[in-house]
């Protein structure tokens with residue numbers, strides 16, 4: 544660690560910064576974390592803003608800071624457009640996995656072994672295993688028991704305005720043929736020092752769009768078939784929106800032992816502008832129909848949604864309409880612009896941290912009384928890290 548970097552526990556850091564900011568005559572607006580009104584010299588005030596927001600919204604300061612990191616990205620001298628790392632936040636015993644776009648105007652700075660607020664070099668945690676965030680064929684979550692499989696070369700998929708299509712592709716080889724999938728599993732088992740796949744809790748198919756519904760279904764069935772030969776008995780989750788017919792859902796029910804669906808809705812407004820044609824062709828009524836089909840066929844289901852593209856009014860209206868049609872917590876991702884022109888995709892107001900905290904409160908109110916809560920290992924760009932609706936989140940984080 545750089546000797547010039549001070550290390551303090553997070554609450555101390557917030558306390559220290561708040562004192563300085565109290566002397567300031569700036570208005571609250573001038574402290575908001577936007578590119579336009581967050582000049583480098585106001586980063587200390589930015590920390591004060593985090594503390595005030597935590598108080599105002601009655602959420603842990605650690606949650607506010609993680610939301611701020613995820614929505615602001617991080618500046619770095621490392622030669623990566625996108626950086627991934629594990630963050631051990633000071634003053635806590637939890638480690639989080641983060642993938643952040645490089646953003647020179649961000650108040651956060653990351654080097655090879657530390658993430659710090661750039662204003663005064665004060666360290667807020669240790670960044671472990673810092674690396675270029677490439678588009679990989681696989682990655683593991685939940686203590687290496689969940690396998691995210693990008694078997695259809697997501698880096699070649701195009702068309703959604705917010706997608707990070709310049710991510711270094713390491714997924715050129717498609718795993719859509721039986722032989723290629725077997726070869727992949729054999730290599731995976733060697734690497735993981737396992738004799739079979741019985742230890743996997745879930746395989747999540749999170750990959751680029753297939754050309755057709757038939758190709759999507761064929762691939763899901765192939766994955767089940769090949770993985771079963773290696774004693775996989777866990778949940779097979781499809782993350783996408785290309786299964787659209789009754790027939791497909793019936794085939795999933797008949798052939799997949801333990802199926803789950805994350806229907807990629809992503810946004811409610813401007814769908815034709817923000818999403819590629821395959822995804823934008825799904826209407827909200829269409830999504831409700833698919834979620835109903837999932838329930839009719841015994842498939843556990845939810846939706847994925849990007850927080851930062853719609854107004855709070857649209858979020859509330861959209862999720863009120865979806866109410867009752869999903870049985871697990873939605874994947875609610877904080878919007879991360881990867882390039883400067885993607886900043887413009889945000890709905891006005893979503894450049895402010897407060898937007899995300901209001902959204903968090905809206906979701907907690909909408910889901911109150913339901914037996915669902917965020918699973919921290921499942922979403923690295925979440926609105927929740929330590930607490931959900933006033934209760935501690937004790938799940939595994941990585």
Ligand code: SF4
Pocket residue numbers: 697700701702703706707750751752819822
């Ligand atoms: S469907 Fe959209 S967001 Fe997903 S990989 Fe393709 S272009 Fe990117």
